[in-house]
Amino acid sequence: MSTRHIVRLFALLSAVALFSLAAPSQEAATSSRKTIVKGPVPATQVRMSWQDFISGPDGAKRLASLQKAITKMKSLDSSPKTSADYRRSWEYWANIHGYYGSSSPDGTVEEQIQYLKDNGMGSYVSFYTGITDQTPPDSIATTVWATCQHSSGPGPQQANFFGWHRMYLYYFERVLRWASGDNTLRLPYWDYTNPANLALPTDFRGTSSTLYDAKRNSSINSGSSTLNSNSTNVNTLLPIANYLSYEYQIEEGVHGYVHCTVGPTCPVAHMGDVPVAGNDPIFYSHHANIDRLWACWQKLHKTPAGAWQNQQFSFVDETGALKTGPVKNFLNSTALGYTYENDSSCARPGRALLNIRVAALEVAPQTPGGPVETNTMLGSTKGISIKNPQTSIDVAVPKAMLEKATSRLETAEAVELVLRDVTADSHPGVLFDVYLARKDDPSKREHVGTISWFGAFRKHQGQRMAPHKTLRYDVTSAVSALGGPSVAGAGLTVVIEATNGTTPADASKADEERKKANDAFRAGANLRIGSVELRAAAAPQEKPPTKKK
Numbered sequence: 001m002s003t004r005h006i007v008r009l010f011a012l013l014s015a016v017a018l019f020s021l022a023a024p025s026q027e028a029a030t031s032s033r034k035t036i037v038k039g040p041v042p043a044t045q046v047r048m049s050w051q052d053f054i055s056g057p058d059g060a061k062r063l064a065s066l067q068k069a070i071t072k073m074k075s076l077d078s079s080p081k082t083s084a085d086y087r088r089s090w091e092y093w094a095n096i097h098g099y100y101g102s103s104s105p106d107g108t109v110e111e112q113i114q115y116l117k118d119n120g121m122g123s124y125v126s127f128y129t130g131i132t133d134q135t136p137p138d139s140i141a142t143t144v145w146a147t148c149q150h151s152s153g154p155g156p157q158q159a160n161f162f163g164w165h166r167m168y169l170y171y172f173e174r175v176l177r178w179a180s181g182d183n184t185l186r187l188p189y190w191d192y193t194n195p196a197n198l199a200l201p202t203d204f205r206g207t208s209s210t211l212y213d214a215k216r217n218s219s220i221n222s223g224s225s226t227l228n229s230n231s232t233n234v235n236t237l238l239p240i241a242n243y244l245s246y247e248y249q250i251e252e253g254v255h256g257y258v259h260c261t262v263g264p265t266c267p268v269a270h271m272g273d274v275p276v277a278g279n280d281p282i283f284y285s286h287h288a289n290i291d292r293l294w295a296c297w298q299k300l301h302k303t304p305a306g307a308w309q310n311q312q313f314s315f316v317d318e319t320g321a322l323k324t325g326p327v328k329n330f331l332n333s334t335a336l337g338y339t340y341e342n343d344s345s346c347a348r349p350g351r352a353l354l355n356i357r358v359a360a361l362e363v364a365p366q367t368p369g370g371p372v373e374t375n376t377m378l379g380s381t382k383g384i385s386i387k388n389p390q391t392s393i394d395v396a397v398p399k400a401m402l403e404k405a406t407s408r409l410e411t412a413e414a415v416e417l418v419l420r421d422v423t424a425d426s427h428p429g430v431l432f433d434v435y436l437a438r439k440d441d442p443s444k445r446e447h448v449g450t451i452s453w454f455g456a457f458r459k460h461q462g463q464r465m466a467p468h469k470t471l472r473y474d475v476t477s478a479v480s481a482l483g484g485p486s487v488a489g490a491g492l493t494v495v496i497e498a499t500n501g502t503t504p505a506d507a508s509k510a511d512e513e514r515k516k517a518n519d520a521f522r523a524g525a526n527l528r529i530g531s532v533e534l535r536a537a538a539a540p541q542e543k544p545p546t547k548k549k
């Protein structure tokens with residue numbers, strides 16, 4: 001037995017011990033692992049999209065239940081710190097995701113404010129008014145607070161982003177039901193992957209609502225801007241069969257984008273800053289949608305075995321009892337008492353992707369020694385420094401190669417853009433839209449992705465960790481839209497452009513928004529991209545023979 005196995009066995013034994021101590025008596029009598037996730041779960045109910053949740057004959061009743069639950073949880077913030085009531089409070093649940101304080105892995109509020117001041121983001125300090133340092137009051141809080149899993153944060157390389165957050169929402173939802181007295185209550189999801197729902201739902205915007213949070217991007221909060229439709233499109237991700245690739249790309253893509261755009265940016269309270277993100281009511285409907293995107297994937301693919309399934313996490317339930325269990329008990333949402341209104345047609349209408357395009361994005365992320373590429377390099381530009389709000393990077397591709405790759409787009413060839421080893425010294429102050437453009441006419445360009453910074457530069461053993469992201473975008477449709485084979489003579493340029501993530505409802509305000517983003521861009525962050533690569537994936541019979549290991 002290896003040391004690692006012993007450590008794991010020990011973790012399992014301590015978890016079982018903790019569970020037996022904390023479980024309510026009727027559950028302790030049958031302390032098999034399966035009972036950990038059971039308990040008083042009522043019949044399966046549907047987690048609905050926000051729009052449907054508030055509509056129909058029962059819409060007003062459902063909304064009232066949710067508001068009642070959140071109001072009740074907030075009222076418990078002042079409960080005695082070691083009471084079960086405090087473990088059912090809003091503050092406690094936000095602290096499970098993260099908190100500031102001298103025992104927090106993220107340090108204190110004062111340190112965060114100093115970080116913003118030191119890094120040209122002092123104008124955001126006012127977002128920390130009213131945010132205070134917290135201290136875990138007992139061993140249960142010490143166990144469960146600040147345990148969220150993100151691939152960019154401290155912790156194992158395998159993030160367990162989906163697993164941890166599904167468990168978090170499951171126990172949070174149990175507390176919501178307790179607080180509302182409504183056993184049918186399920187979390188509604190904000191389905192921004194549907195272009196009809198890019199605006200923050202109105203009920204979150206009324207300043208007197210319990211769903212309102214002033215610590216957001218003011219234009220998102222007023223409805224004068226929405227999310228960007230391109231940044232929330234997951235069509236090219238859903239077909240990815242590699243679980244860890246899909247998880248990483250959802251986390252780094254749409255998940256981080258929504259955090260930093262509602263934020264008002266990263267790392268700023270609430271939504272843009274990991275330690276305090278759970279204070280905003282929209283957090284839970286955002287993450288219900290992320291959890292749904294996992295459920296959508298589970299409908300399409302077989303979940304692979306992996307050490308991530310055995311990883312154990314601890315939460316508290318609606319009785320205030322500590323609950324510990326492995327992620328593998330949370331794979332089937334029906335057993336947890338919910339299904340999603342839509343988990344079977346999660347892509348936007350359009351053509352189905354060909355397998356070759358999927359293969360291009362399959363590479364497992366963050367593997368030690370770097371990912372193993374299975375597709376062909378068309379061309380790359382190395383060592384890019386982003387010193388301006390807008391940077392154009394020409395990627396030289398031999399004409400014959402680009403001709404070959406573009407002559408059979410979508411039938412035999414797919415094109416992928418890889419931004420390898422994206423890093424910086426501190427937060428760049430803005431997000432970045434990524435465009436693919438024609439070199440001969442840069443006004444012809446296609447939006448292919450958005451780079452965001454949620455959870456970047458978090459502390460690990462006292463040091464702030466710089467992110468090293470490798471981002472991959474399927475640009476096959478973009479190359480087609482730019483003219484297909486005609487780009488072979490024109491050449492291709494990748495444009496990295498500062499953005500605050502929003503799309504103004506009034507299109508004539510676009511220039512104003514761009515100017516705001518340009519002003520917020522921080523050259524001092526020293527953003528660098530190791531290499532910008534265009535790669536081609538060919539249909540299987542055209543693949544060069546792979547080397548035998």
Ligand SMILES: [Cu+2]
Nearest residue numbers: 255259277287
């Ligand atoms: Cu999140």
